[in-house]
Amino acid sequence: MRTWPIFLSPYQQAVEELKVKFKSLREQYQQSSKHTPIEFVTGRVKPITSIQEKAKRKEIPLEKLETEMQDIAGIRIVCQFVTDIDPIVNMLRSRNDITVISERDYIKEKKSSGYRSYHMVIDYPVHTVEGTKHILVEIQVRTMAMNFWATIEHSLNYKYSGEIPQDIKLRLVRAAEAAYQLDEEMSKIQGEVREAQSIITKLQEENRGTYK
Secondary structure (H helix, E strand, O other): OEEEEHHHHHHHHHHHHHHHHHHHHHHHHHHOOOOOOOEEEEEEEHHHHHHHHHHHHHOOHHHHHHHOOOOOOEEEEEEOOOOHHHHHHHHHHHHHHOEEEEEOOOOOOOOOOOOEEEEEEEEEEEEOOOOOEEEEEEEEEEEHHHHHHHHHHHHHHHOOEEEOOHHHHHHHHHHHHHHHHHHHHHOOOOHHHHHHHHHHHHHHHHHHHOOO
């Protein structure tokens, strides 16, 4: 256990650096006249107990965690519209500070539970006192509706230790479909939504100028 902080330190560094980079990108979009596809960014390093449980479940030796467990470090990029996801994914593919290792589109091919999200595993180099270390990071890209649903499902999985009762599972599937229908409808009126948000932003800027 004494080695866990040392082992996880580069993962925490990777998460913090990527959060800063993606949040900075969002701010650049906001300061321009372009629509920002990024609503917010979060990140975490998987808790030690979760790492141990997953390693046991997947039969991953602890000495192979660095290469065989791809989600010890995780970044989540949340957007407003389904149509924002592809631009974010393409932006990630084009960056020269990361290397995309794999991609899984759980939006076009949802999980049986109803879960939707776009997953990417990247190789991200961090600079440590011992030199450059390459860290695997899982990036999830999803809409706010998908994120709300996934957060609820995660809480229920925790409550029921992964064995959610069948009736609740069915309700979750229906809720996932309702959330996706909401995403579809909002995408159809996204022009109106963006225009309304632009008006609000201008009014806020004018108010800030008035109170200087």
